[in-house]
Amino acid sequence: MKMSGAQMVCEALIAEGVKTVFGYPGGAIMNVYDEIYKQNSFEHILTRHEQAAVHAADGYARATGKIGVAMVTSGPGFTNAVTGLATAYMDSIPLVVISGQVPLSLIGTDGFQEIDAVGISRPCTKHNYLVDDIAKLPKIIKEAFYIANSGRPGPVLVDIPKDITAEIADFKYPKDVFVETYKPNYKGNDRQIKKAAEAILKARKPLLYVGGGTVLSNAADLVKEFAKMTQIPAVETLMARGVMGDSNPLLIGMLGMHGSYASNMAMSETDLVISLGARFDDRVTGKLSEFARYADVIHIDIDPANIGKLVEVDYPIVGDVSIVVEKLSKLIKNDIKPDRYQAWREILARYEELHPLTYNDSNEVLKPQWVIQRIGQLLGEDAIITSDVGQHQMWAAQFYPFDRPRQWINSGGLGTMGFGFPAALGAKRGVPEKTVINITGDGSILMNMQELVTASEYKIPVINVILNNHFLGMVRQWQTFFYDKRYAETDLSYQPDFVALAEACGGIGYNVTTKEEFDKALKDAIQQDKVCFMNVAISRFENVLPMVPSGGALYNMLLEHKDQ
Numbered sequence: 001m002k003m004s005g006a007q008m009v010c011e012a013l014i015a016e017g018v019k020t021v022f023g024y025p026g027g028a029i030m031n032v033y034d035e036i037y038k039q040n041s042f043e044h045i046l047t048r049h050e051q052a053a054v055h056a057a058d059g060y061a062r063a064t065g066k067i068g069v070a071m072v073t074s075g076p077g078f079t080n081a082v083t084g085l086a087t088a089y090m091d092s093i094p095l096v097v098i099s100g101q102v103p104l105s106l107i108g109t110d111g112f113q114e115i116d117a118v119g120i121s122r123p124c125t126k127h128n129y130l131v132d133d134i135a136k137l138p139k140i141i142k143e144a145f146y147i148a149n150s151g152r153p154g155p156v157l158v159d160i161p162k163d164i165t166a167e168i169a170d171f172k173y174p175k176d177v178f179v180e181t182y183k184p185n186y187k188g189n190d191r192q193i194k195k196a197a198e199a200i201l202k203a204r205k206p207l208l209y210v211g212g213g214t215v216l217s218n219a220a221d222l223v224k225e226f227a228k229m230t231q232i233p234a235v236e237t238l239m240a241r242g243v244m245g246d247s248n249p250l251l252i253g254m255l256g257m258h259g260s261y262a263s264n265m266a267m268s269e270t271d272l273v274i275s276l277g278a279r280f281d282d283r284v285t286g287k288l289s290e291f292a293r294y295a296d297v298i299h300i301d302i303d304p305a306n307i308g309k310l311v312e313v314d315y316p317i318v319g320d321v322s323i324v325v326e327k328l329s330k331l332i333k334n335d336i337k338p339d340r341y342q343a344w345r346e347i348l349a350r351y352e353e354l355h356p357l358t359y360n361d362s363n364e365v366l367k368p369q370w371v372i373q374r375i376g377q378l379l380g381e382d383a384i385i386t387s388d389v390g391q392h393q394m395w396a397a398q399f400y401p402f403d404r405p406r407q408w409i410n411s412g413g414l415g416t417m418g419f420g421f422p423a424a425l426g427a428k429r430g431v432p433e434k435t436v437i438n439i440t441g442d443g444s445i446l447m448n449m450q451e452l453v454t455a456s457e458y459k460i461p462v463i464n465v466i467l468n469n470h471f472l473g474m475v476r477q478w479q480t481f482f483y484d485k486r487y488a489e490t491d492l493s494y495q496p497d498f499v500a501l502a503e504a505c506g507g508i509g510y511n512v513t514t515k516e517e518f519d520k521a522l523k524d525a526i527q528q529d530k531v532c533f534m535n536v537a538i539s540r541f542e543n544v545l546p547m548v549p550s551g552g553a554l555y556n557m558l559l560e561h562k563d564q
Contacts, residue, residue, distance in 0.1 A: 001172075005134050005165040006031040009098060012141040014041050015173050018069050020429050022047055022056040026073025028100030028113065031165035033071075045429065045458055048450040050077050052422035054084020054097060054155075055448070059423030061093050062409045063384055064430040065218065067149050068093070073100045075113030078159075079120070083416060086124035088155040090413025091239060092216055094148040095155035096141075103163040104132060117159040126154030131161065134169045146177040151184030152303040153216055184302060188319025188327065196274075196298045196315040197331035203272035203296075205344045206232045209255070212239030212412065213277015213301060215405040219322035223276060224248065226329050231338035233348055235263040237278055239412045242402035252348055253357060256284040257548045258394040261355035264546070264554040266348050267292055275299045277321045280310045281413070290553035300324045355546070355559055357398055363515075368392065368467045368538045369399045371518060375437060375465070376401040378522060384427050384436045386410065388420035388444030391473035394544040396439045418447030424462040425455055435463070435526060442468040442492055445533075449501065455531035456506030463525050463532045466498060469540045477543050481558070502533035512536045 003011070009032050013021065020043045025033040036044050047053040050072045057068030068088075072081045078099045088095045101107070102114045118130045127147050129140045137160070144156040200206055214223055220243045227234050227250045234244050235255040244251040253260030255267055267273070273295045278284070285291040288310060298315040299307045307316045317324055359369040372395055375383065385400055386409040387393040393410055402408050409427055411419040424438040445466050455462060472490040479487050499509030508530050510521035518536060525532040546557040 001170065002168055003171045004031065004035070005137055005160065005167050005169075006035040008134075008137050008171050009141065009160070009165070010035045010039050010041060011171060012138060012173055013069065016067070016145050018042055020045060020060065021069045021071055022053040022060070022426065023071030024050050024053055024073070024077060026077045026100060026113070028074035028102055028162045029071060029077075029098075029165075030100070031162065032098070032100070032160075045425075045454065047422065047454050049448065050080035051083050051418070052448050052451050052454070054081045054095065055087065055416075055419050055422035056426035056429075057095050057097070058084060058088045058093050059386060059409055059426030060430040061088075061095060061426075062423070063406055063427035065406065066430070067145060068095045068426065069098070070095065071098045073113070074102055074117070075115050077113075078115055078117045082120060082124065085121055085155050085157065087411050087414045087416045087419060089124045089126065091212065091411065092153050093155065094153035096144045096148050097155060097157050099157060099159045100165070101130070101159045101161040104161045105163070107161065117157065121157045124155075125157050128157035128159065130159045131164050134164050134167045137164065138171060138173050142174045142177055143179060147179070147182065151182075152213075185304075185318045186302070186320040186323055188300070188317045188324040190327070192315060192317045193324060193327050194331060196317060197328055199272055199296060199298060199315060200230070200274065200328070200332055201335055204340070205270045206272040206274060206341065207266050207270035208232050208234035209267070209273050209275040209278050210234055210236045210240045210243050211276060211278025212237060214240055214243050214321050217277060217302070217321040219276070219325060220405045222322050222325045222329070226325050229329060229333060229338075230336050231341055231345070232274070233266065233341075233345055235259070235266060237281070237284055238397055238410070240278070241397055241408045242405045245403050246401040247403070252352070254397055257286070258398065258544050258546065260352075260357045260398075261546055261557060261559065262348050262351035264548065264557060265351045268553070268555040269347070270295045273297045275301070276325065277301060279306045285310065285554075286548050287551055287553045290555070362539065365539045366513065366515065366518065366536060368395045368542055370515070371465065371467065371536055371538065372396050372399040372439065374515070374518065375522065378519070379435055379437070381407070382435055383407070384409065384431060384434045386420045386424040386427060386436065386438045388438070388440040389415045389417045390441045390444060391477065391542075391544050392439050392441045392444075392467045394474075395467070398544075417444040420444060421448050421462070421464060422451050424464070425451060425460050428460050428462050438462055438464045440464055440466055441473055442466055442470060442495060443472045446496075452502060452505035452507055452531060452533075461529045461531055463522070463534060465534045465536060467538050468495075468535055469538050469542065470495065471540065474544070480541070480543070481547075482549070498533045498535040502531070507531035507533065509533045510535065
């Protein structure tokens, strides 16, 4: 069947089962948008900024486990989208981003809104394409979807010149994909898995180090079963919150710079690290020479480039976490003696008692930790929580009772302020039956506040809880601890009227200063079913603790609360 390149793009998206696309049109992508208008075969959500379009597709992917799709034009349309691509790339999120490009004849001429999208995106995409022949277009889009969601997931860019979208050619969408140089290994090496099983049986202080790859491989149930069978305690990374479930007695807590005392001490004293889809990020390891210094390391990861990149590994296993954990379970189930680790679990329990994850509550001023715990008490598993980046992100990770994977959506690797609100829009569109709450700060929320209009137009009722301390809080905290309280450019006392801002864009707003006001506002916001800005005045100088100073060992934590 003959059709234009623009028609091919739409037909390919339909064939891939795409239900929602987030985007922003422009000259180079206009032919495709004309087809979207004529076909009306899937929902297109017009965000008010290209960065927000990619973040929304990202939030959709994280919440649903499906591939997120975004569409932008050339030049500044594409460069605005780069932050979204980099955010997804760092956290291994499957996206297909389609960008318009100037006609082939203009490439390299510095034409209007020309930019080297392939060159710019090479460091922050899993793969990218410049379509130089319409005959290649169907195969390229098929490959893009396959690459995005296979192996270690990630964003794939398809850059399409405008003349390609106008050209007419035969369209036959491939059923299968074969990429000669790309063959992910899912099964893991059986010999290495057997060696790892033997190491687990010999260990006295083993520790499950649960990473974001566990979420991406949908391995949470298998990992929980493995932990229950072996009675091996577990720590979660920021990206893995919810895998074990907060009520699980085997969960010690979150690991890393703002991890719990017991979690960081567990990693410091373990004799066997069992890493499940984690990449030994610097915010987790702290000082590498002191990280798990008494331990052998089992590293299970779908990406061979991750294994041994930062930490010396004794048992490298390239494979999908779900498949490898299932094999490990079968190998050790008849020989494992859970009471072998009883003394180890008792040591960790004492660490939890010694320095529990807590805070000094107050009836005079709202504490951010209380706000997050209260959201958890009122909504629990019924909520999806997104966040921006900063103190509020760490408090959410520490104090929200996450019960399941894909309940917690945040920018971990890149640390992108402005991510939370558009990601919440995508999550709500993907999982409409859940209440979606973006926990944000007074700095982050302003970075993509234009999406209030998007949320109102498309009736996407996400609730933004703005933990407002009139500071760029995490930077202020570092200035307090390490820069002798020189608060250089972190005071955000000059602020908009957040309530008026929300109302001007068709939403609702609340100013909250007490616990009673918070409860009332949250319950009302859920009933109102509109996009919401909840401006919550919190303790201004509250710090996120524990804290491992940058480059320090995990066992050297700042523990004392320094309320000012």
